Amino acid sequence: MNLSDYFENAEGLGILATSDSDGMVDIAVYSRPHVVDETTVAFVMKERLSHRNLKSNPHAAYMFVEQGGGCAGKRLYLTMIREETNTSLVEEFRKRQPAMYPAGDDSNKYIVFFQVENVWPLVGD
Template identity: 50%
Template sequence: MKLSEYFENTPGRGIMATADADGHVGIAVYARPHFIDEETVAFIMADKLMHKNLQSNPQAAYLFMEDKERYVGKRLYLTKIKEEKDKALIDQIRRKDKCPVYRVYKDSLRYLVYFHIDKVLPLIGEKK
């Protein structure tokens, strides 16, 4: 199964982690990635700590845990490629029906941040 299909069809929760240039770490709940292709994903990010950290350190990690009783999921290791503030594009790709914070934050500053997928590992253990 392609990684994009996995994320499109698998229910679960995501966590994004970033660190600033000094190594101070931030972590936050994030929706599933938007796949541009099998090597590139994008996340809609608020003008908050995760986005701020990426301005000085392009590395990020995304952990996805499936909605199961056992620990199953994926870990994505990412490098920021670019970002944009195109509100129309962000509104177009946003999963409005699945995003509980959409109504609260829909008018705030958002960024569409693109990442290269450097490595994919299972949630538990290392196979690569």
Template identity: 50%
Template structure:
């Protein structure tokens, strides 16, 4: 199953972990990523700590835990490749149209998917 199909069909909770240039780590709850094409995903970010961190350190990890018995899910290891501010593409991709404060910027941050691992590995090398 492709990442696009997986995230369209699977319900769960996602956590995006980022770190700044000094290695200070942050973790935040995020919706499922927008799979733009296989190997590329995007998140819509507000101007908060996760966005600050990925502008200084392009590496991130998205952990997704399925709403199912046991510990099923995926870990996506990511590298930021571009971002758009308040773009038309961002507005098209928004799933929930929560209110944006006047003057607040939204960012469509695109990542390459470097590696996909299961939430829990069944092998020693995972």
């Protein structure tokens, strides 16, 4: 199953891990990624610690734990390749997951694109 099909159909909890240039780690709950193609994913990010960390260290890891118990899910190892502040694109992405991005939220948002370096199962390898 490719990433696009997987994340369109899987339900669960996503966690993004980043660190700053000194190696101080942060983890945060994130929605499913927007799959651009099989080697590129994107997240809508606010001006928070995860976004700030990526400014000094472009590497991140995303863990997705599927609903239903057990150890089903995926780990994605990522490298940030660019970000955009295109408001129409942000709005398009927000509409796909309205619960994560309430309409009244007018904080600054960015679409951050990542190259997918590796994909592993949640457990193993």
